[in-house]
Amino acid sequence: MPPTLSALLQAAAPHPLDGTVARWLPVLVLLPLLGAVVNGAVALVRRPSSARHPLVTLVGPGVLLAAFALALQLFAAMRGAGTSLTAPFLVGGDVPWIRAGGLTLSFALQLDQLSMVMVLVITGVGSLIHLYSVGYMRDDAGYARYFAYLNLFVACMLVLVLGASYPLLFVGWEGVGLASYLLIGFWFTDPANARAGQKAFVVNRIGDAGFLAAMALLWSSAGTLDFAGVPTWLAAQGNAPVVTAVALLLLLACAGKSAQLPLYLWLPDAMAGPTPVSALIHAATMVTAGVYLVARSGALFAAAPVASLAVAAVGALTALYAATIALRQWDIKRVLAYSTVSQLGYMFIGVGVGAYTAGVFHLVTHAFFKALLFLGAGSVIHAMHHAYHHAHREDDPQDLRNMGGLGRHLPITATMMTVATLAIAGVPPLAGFFSKDEILASTLARAHGTPLASASLLGIPGSVVLQGVYAVGLITALLTAVYMTRMLVYAFFGANRSGEEARAALHEGSPIMVAPVVVLGVLTLAGGWLNLPALLPLGPVGVLDQWLAPVTGAASRQLGGAAHLPHDTEVILVGLAVAVALLGMGLGVWLTRHPVLPKAQAPEDRSLLARAYDADRWAERFVVAPVRRLAERVLADAVERGIDGAASASGRGVVAAARAAGRRLQDGDVGRYTWWLAGGAVVLVAILVVG
């Protein structure tokens, strides 16, 4: 039996972080939780809470900033500990949660380099978005409720990344799902919004069921659910099928949470929530939980190359698929949503091919530029909404066809959005270029002579799969540049299509909304320096890689070995990537050369891509409707009523039969009664006489 966490705690040598600020790790989680409680209380007590409550404004973003500050302290402490940090720092292993039979779970939190990166992203980007929200949600009736949910989300997200065991991670995992559900349906008076939240929760639950199953498998096979116990088990288990099974089930979970095929359906609908929510939850943090989980379970996936290939394949397919859809979306948030799905696919490719650093790197840079894009889109929507409100018009403030030339009215936003677009398109030296390039390079690097390459997925050799993935990744990069440029052009350039009256009212948002956007813009510009490739001598090489090495290094090596591309090849690849990005942007501009009509005048776009391949309808027809029919028609109407009816019918039948029999037997004619007597006597005597 692998060592349990508590045993590890007792046995382990003193940890370098002992006695540092790290012991306050639980506070990191409790702070936003406290914020959620306070804001929730305000929301429940003060109603109607039309006015924003100063306490909420203070507490909501306040706890996040405090958490961010603490996170920086933790980071500093870890930096201080330097290379001696080889094992995660554990807190709370002695706080029991579930103890039954041989299963012992505690509220142990663990801090290691991977968690730290996630914590910084969550609290950092989270803080910015909280601040932005103060402006964005200023006039909303559910101001306090909003911050309660948002704080709750951060708390759950932190549990997710800090939990030291799968079940605790699962607490955060479902917790963020709940927060997401609540925030998507935040404006619940529109049933569509609430339905979108429900859809998100249910689709996520499919993945969660996989997670539960994975844990069940793991527990029954390994006897542990702690991260710390897994390597020991793997060492004993080798490449047994059960490892692959666990990994594949975890992939299912990740596909749900990170909106990969085929469970991505919920994410576009999730845009029903307030835009900052989309930025934080559905772009920067929650949806990357799947990537985090794969990275966290690196050892497991490393021992199951097939599962890793599957991760990469799923990622690649999703990336391409979503990118094509994004080409023809008109709703600005939907463009970004599909883009997110696509970029998550990239991250999956990264962690799938064992380039955990690359995956996490892209996760971080994506958090920067996608949050920026969403917040920028939020500013645009905010402005459009106000403008239409001002003009007393009921029109779609999110539709690209209603925009155009907004750069003149929202110059800062337009600038920042352009930066972000360049980043996501992969134009050097912006953040996205480095992370994306690293993923693609790693993929190709592992296509030969690695365990991944020699494994096979559904009969296809791993090397072929990886080459395919690379190709798909490259095509996707092209498409990404195309659709992002298209979006940018339609929104900010050309002639304005918002209408005279509305145009006059278009203006930049309040400083508190602009400032975070600018900060994110700066991060987008500089994010690439986190992990510079050796190829480009711009600064220290592979900082993030070295940082994460204690966590993912071993797994990464196990899958990919020390695979490195030749220098020349790398140069060619970089060139190719830049070329593709530029080509894509050019294509994007070319595509948008014709002016479009405002939404109200434009014919409905019925192209397959605009309809997102009708995936929702297919899912409705082949999954939802059959289940519903099964439940309502077959089970409720037929089976249940059948069981019910059989019970009461048999009762009624017996009574009716009794009544009929009674009428015949006891018809009152005593002469006929004698027959029973005589007949009975004959039978009885016969029984005795015959034997």
Place this chain on the structure above:
Amino acid sequence: MMASDLLRVLAPELLLVAGAMVLLLASVWHPQGQAPEGAEGAERTAAMARGGMVLCALVGLVVTIAWGDGVGGSADGRLAADGFRFTLDLVLLGAAALGLALVEVDHGRFRGYGPEVPALMLLALSGMMVLAAARDLLFVFLGIELMSLAVYVLAGVQRRSARGTEAAIKYFLLGSIASAFLLYGIALLYGATGSTRLGDIARWVAEHPAGGGLFPAGLGLLLVGLAFKVAAAPFHVWTPDVYEGAPPPVTAFMATGVKAAAFATLARTLLEAFPGAVPLWHPALWWLAVLTMVTGNVLALAQRRVVRMLAYSSIAHAGYLLVAVVSASSAGAAAVAFYLVAYTLATMGTFAVLVVARPSDDRPIEIADLAGLWLVRPGLASALAVFLLAFMGMPLVGGAGFFAKWLVLEAALQASSPQRVLAVILALTSFVSAGYYLAVIGTMFLRPRPDQAPVVRVPALAGGVVLTCAVMLLALGLYPSPLITLARRATVVTEQGASARSAPTIPPAAGWRAAVAR
């Protein structure tokens, strides 16, 4: 033959018959005048009934004393004096006393009973008590006839009631046919074994384990006669009509007394005379029990009239009791005794409620007549619920009814050849019985009281009967130990076991003349 000995054995019966005759005389003492309404001499009926109750108490005392004295059976082995007899005597006396009380209550409402009625009930009771003690098929026949003749009359005693008269003639005709079967059975057994005494028959059976001759036919016909009296299907056909047509107090008396006496004699006969012939009669009785349980319970489901429903229910209970009998053990006898106590209490209580709640015209009481009874008479409704739950065999709320079923099941499962299938059938048919008992309870409790429903008045005596039955049932349900002890003492002591005093044996076949000459 020692007369004093016989007097000791028959003291309760003698006292009872003597008392009954005194009451009879008293009832005709006054010149019979035509009362303005009701039966002749109706004004004396209540007093007679009370006298009868006192007499029952006295006889009960005598029974207790006789039992305590350890009186043995009669010297000739024709009358038993064992625990079974005395327990059954007490049950029968209780049933008669409560029945008399019901007669008085009903008489108080309808004034339909002549002053001879209590005396007739007591005479019927004497027949029943003879049955409890009978160890000779002759006494079985005579006891049954004595009891039946009185009950035939009682069923039709309300001469203004056409329904009562119809019930009486139906009962009479079917009863006399059954008697003829019984008698033929006795004759054939006599022919086969040479005697009508149970002990002699048992000896003969022991000597002829293969049976043979007239024996099986005789046993079969005997069982037909007894099965008729206990109302076992398919010999139950009289029960619904007669129960329904007879005046309710008489029905109550019939349902308890007649049934108890018939079971007493059935159990004793089978256990004393035919223990060696179990393989012979077991299948027949087994099927009889099954058929009775199923028929009674299923047909009761269809009833809307309460008494008719109770008639089927009494058939069902006969089935349960037959299960105890089928087990052919002393545990079975104990179960019969216990069951009869619980059953008598519940039946009497139920009929007490029906007597006060029945419509004032001659219309039979329907379940719907009880609608919402809980709202106007919560105590009465609750008591009836207790009685019905006792019939169902629910523990605690059904009082001793549960342990009655328990002991029956115990007897069945602990028999030398465990009657598992029978036990399961018993359980399942009890389940069916819930359907109709709960229909009544549901009507009382879950339905509103109709506006035009008459006010139910509860005379003190009726209240007393209801209360007594309910309290005793509940108390025995909570703490059944005394009754279990009593029932376990109510074992049948076979003649061989009991009479060391060796009765003179009947002269052998050819030598009867010699005996006469002596």
Place this chain on the structure above:
Amino acid sequence: MITESLVVSALLFAIGVVGVLTRRNAIILFMCVELMLNAVNLSFVALARLHGVAGHVFVVMVMTIAAAEAAVGLALVISVFRHFGTVDLPSLRSLRE
């Protein structure tokens, strides 16, 4: 002769049963019962030759009881006739399911 008597007795009893099953008139039906009782009596008398005088005693008792039954039964028949104006059994059907 005993066996023959028993056969005759059985015959008479069976005839009585058939009568019971086929007659509609209460009195006749009752007479059939009397026939059955008589048949039994024949058995008793025959068997008394085998087993002793007890059979005769039985017969005397049965006759007495039969007389008693007759008294009650005929009184009932009269009472029924007064109520229903008939003693045809299929007509007496006020008590039924």
Place this chain on the structure above:
Amino acid sequence: MRETLLALQVGAWLLPAMVLWPVVAAALVRAVGRDPGTEEVPAGWRDARALTVGALAVEVLLGAALWILFDPAQSGWQARVDLPWIPELGAALSLGVDGLSLPLVVMAVTVVPLVLLGAWNNVRTRTPAFGALLLLLTSGVVGALVALDLLAFYVAWELILVPMYFLVGVWALAGESRVALRYVLFTLIGSLLMLVAILALWSAGGGTSFHLDHLLAVPLPPRTQLWLFGAFFAAFAVKSALVPFHSWFPPAQAAAPTVVGVVLGFKVGGYALLRFAIPLFPAAALQPTVRVAILGLAVVTVLYGALLAMAQGELRRVVAYSSISHLGFIMLGGFALTPEAVSGAVVAMVHSGLASAVLLLVAGVLEDRTGTTELGAFGGLASAAPLLSMALVLGMLSTVALPGTLGFVGEFLVLMGSYAQAPALTLTATVGVVLAAVYGLRPLQQLLFGTRSPLVAHGVPDLTRREAGVLTALVVALLWLGVAPAPVLDRMQGAVRQVVEGARFGPNALPAIPTVSETP
């Protein structure tokens, strides 16, 4: 605290008091209580509802004392009392608790008064009788949970039945009193068979004692065990509403007054399986075919209940079917028979009681306010009645087993513990987790969200203080136990181990326990 109780010898009378006090109190309530609905005189302290709650509060105190008195370190019976009852049959009032029954007893005695308090105006007619019957019912439930003597258990078991019949029948929603009859008939058929089985078992044990400890040692051939187990199982499966013996349950719970519906949902049947059926007849319960069949039924129950809950248009029926779905998990855990799974099953029983209480209370409040609980009639409650909505959301989240709630603890343990025993079935059961999300969120969607329906626009007052207090207490319990279930779990480990090991290695166990093969 514990020392004081020990010094006072509380254990010697605690359990009899818990069983008998409600009976006494029932008589008192019936005699003294006044019906505020019908009498002109203000009832004051004699308000039967207040008296009932007071009497039940005493029961809560006793329950608390029991909890404190319980020594988690010990396994085996605690607070055991043996009073003579029917020496002729060998029956005694043997009462005792162990870790299996303790949580359920404490949960039961706590939830009933809370719900009664929360559903204060739910029953407005004939309250003295209602209170008395409710107290009798409580006595039956507690008795069934603490009885160690099989005869006493049977008596208590049936004592649940009769008051329940009246409580459901008399106070049912209009026109629904028939469901009471159906409830009794369904339950009775099983329990009568069990009666026969108890008798047979008792006979096999020499007819001297009904004590569980005595009967556990009675050697039984596997075939006999099979029959007896079948009878016990029939009783418990019907009572706990296992598919396909469940059809009495949803209508009954939907028609019953709130507090009665809650008690109806107590999984006493599931408890009895773990307490009696499995330990007494291990060779039957673990016989591969039987086990696969029951585990299969359990999984069917999980899915069937969930699917049916999805298809309901009325809140209480959703709750009822979700309860059935939970029962599937309980059965799965119980028959997987690993320490984790059994612990999970017990936790799930506790959870089922608490969660049903929350949801049925909310349904009762809606019924009080608007006269209906049809989902379609509502909409937009979230803004109209935020407290109520909050309670509903939290109760529902526990029902769908969100981590951090008690619902998760039970389900998680069941799934973890069952996999090794029945992999395919356990994996199938996880589908129930997905369906739970659907059936759990659907009512929220319809009731709370969207625009306000005319009914809601007409005005739905939010929770009163009393309702809010009760619901807060229950919801906090769900969340608190979800985060800190250890005190409960620790106390049950000894008993769970006994059940598991007894069934595997006890005198009547099969020689070798095969795991359920992968044949679906």
Place this chain on the structure above:
Amino acid sequence: MTGFLAFQFYLFALLAVASALLFVTRKAPVPAALWLVNVMFSLAGLYVMLDAPFVGAVQVLVYAGAIMVVFVFVVMLLNLGRDGVSDLRAAGPRVAAGGIGVALLAAVLATMGPRLPAPPAAPATDNVVTPVAASLFTDYLVAFELTSVALLVAVVGAVLLAKKRGTPS
């Protein structure tokens, strides 16, 4: 059994069975009753053959003489012979009844088995009453008393039942 005795026995037996058959098949009550009386007389004859002259005498006196007379009396009293309604059930039931009768007969006869040995003929004696009486008043005293109680019940009951009705309700 000597030939003549046997002849007589079979004669009476035949007479009894034939009369019984006629009794059962007569439609009118009075002839039926008379055929029954005939059965009883035949039986009395048989009793005498079977060494029971006392019982035979009682049979004639009580049964034929008393009981059957009352029957006929009641039939006349109620004027039952006159309505044309058949007293017999339909043909189908009659056949079925015959079947049941035959079945019962078969069941009983099946147990008759081998011919029972006839005991030695009783020595001729005049005292035909003493043995019965002795038995009746010693061994069967209680039974005898019971029959008297039964008669009492019958008397009371008959009076009670046959009295004119009280004022009809």
